[in-house]
Amino acid sequence: AQTVTQSQPEMSVQEAETVTLSCTYDTSENNYYLFWYKQPPSRQMILVIRQEAYKQQNATENRFSVNFQKAAKSFSLKISDSQLGDTAMYFCAFMKQPGNQFYFGTGTSLTVIP
Amino acid sequence: DAGVIQSPRHEVTEMGQEVTLRCKPISGHNSLFWYRQTMMRGLELLIYFNNNVPIDDSGMPEDRFSAKMPNASFSTLKIQPSEPRDSAVYFCASSHLSLGPQDEQYFGPGTRLTVT
Numbered sequence: 401a402q403t404v405t406q407s408q409p410e411m412s413v414q415e416a417e418t419v420t421l422s423c424t425y426d427t428s429e430n431n432y433y434l435f436w437y438k439q440p441p442s443r444q445m446i447l448v449i450r451q452e453a454y455k456q457q458n459a460t461e462n463r464f465s466v467n468f469q470k471a472a473k474s475f476s477l478k479i480s481d482s483q484l485g486d487t488a489m490y491f492c493a494f495m496k497q498p499g500n501q502f503y504f505g506t507g508t509s510l511t512v513i514p
Numbered sequence: 515d516a517g518v519i520q521s522p523r524h525e526v527t528e529m530g531q532e533v534t535l536r537c538k539p540i541s542g543h544n545s546l547f548w549y550r551q552t553m554m555r556g557l558e559l560l561i562y563f564n565n566n567v568p569i570d571d572s573g574m575p576e577d578r579f580s581a582k583m584p585n586a587s588f589s590t591l592k593i594q595p596s597e598p599r600d601s602a603v604y605f606c607a608s609s610h611l612s613l614g615p616q617d618e619q620y621f622g623p624g625t626r627l628t629v630t
Contacts, residue, residue: 435618443603445621491557500545500611501570502619506556 402427404494406505413482414513420467421477421508423492431497434468434475439507440488448490451475482512518622520606526628532594535625538587539608547619548581548591549605557605563589564611596629603627 403426413419425434436448451459451468458466463483467476479486492505519538527533539546547562561571563583571581578597583589593600603626607619 437621443624443626445605445607447618450618500564500609500619501559501562502547504557504559 402429402494402496402503404492404503404505406490406492406508408508409506410509410511412511412513413479415482415484417482418478418480419482419510421479421490421492421510423475423477423505425473425475425492425494425503427473427494427496429496433495433497434466435493435495435502436464436466436475436477437491437493437504438486438488439491440485445491449477479510484512484514486510487512518606518608518620520604520622520625522625523623524626524628526630527596528630529597530595531629532592533596533600533627533629535591535604535606535627537589537591537606537622539589539606540620541587543608543610543620544586545609545611546583546589547607547609548589549607550602551605551624552602560591593627596627598629601627601629 405424432453434451438446438448449459449461449464451466458468463480465478489507489509491507494503521536545564548560549557550560551557560573561581562569566583581591603624605624606622609619
């Protein structure tokens with residue numbers, strides 16, 4: 401079975417600063433994908449970034465980047481130049497390949513302080 | 515594309531009543547997922563379908579819950595009879611199952627269910 405652990409239930413960051421959200425996972429699979437989803441107060445789940453396990457290069461999407469450490473089974477999300485709109489719950493998710501079932505972590509509630 | 519559509523957005527019902535949640539996946543997607551989100555348990559996968567066939571329903575809490583997908587563009591999640599502990603936000607998500615680079619799951623806006 402796959403498990404995803406987010407050990408930080410709540411975090412806060414000053415506007416314009418950088419914050420890192422941690423995520424670890426446990427799997428015996430070799431082929432898989434990892435995702436970070438954002439859930440703002442509107443409740444809508446929005447994909448932030450994804451990483452293919454076979455790629456060594458860390459994924460980047462504008463102010464969002466990941467630090468993917470496959471051997472350590474770690475997948476952290478770094479948000480640079482934090483903005484008030486980044487305030488949300490962030491979920492880490494794992495998906496093995498082949499297949500399409502997601503396994504979600506319990507989430508980290510991030511508050512950006514003006 | 516309109517995205518994943520869920521209805522109703524809010525549902526308030528009394529204990530013992532039947533509740534039916536509806537979902538229309540994104541056109542062309544062939545996988546559909548039902549999740550439940552609560553403060554205590556986070557985001558839980560209840561059941562998912564590939565090509566309208568239920569693949570894994572091990573997350574369905576009990577026999578009071580049932581889900582159907584009669585065709586590629588419609589799914590229902592039914593709770594009968596409903597109980598206060600079923601109060602939660604229920605999400606539907608869809609994706610495209612393929613052997614190539616995997617598409618993400620696209621979530622609907624959720625249905626907030628309150629059972630009194």
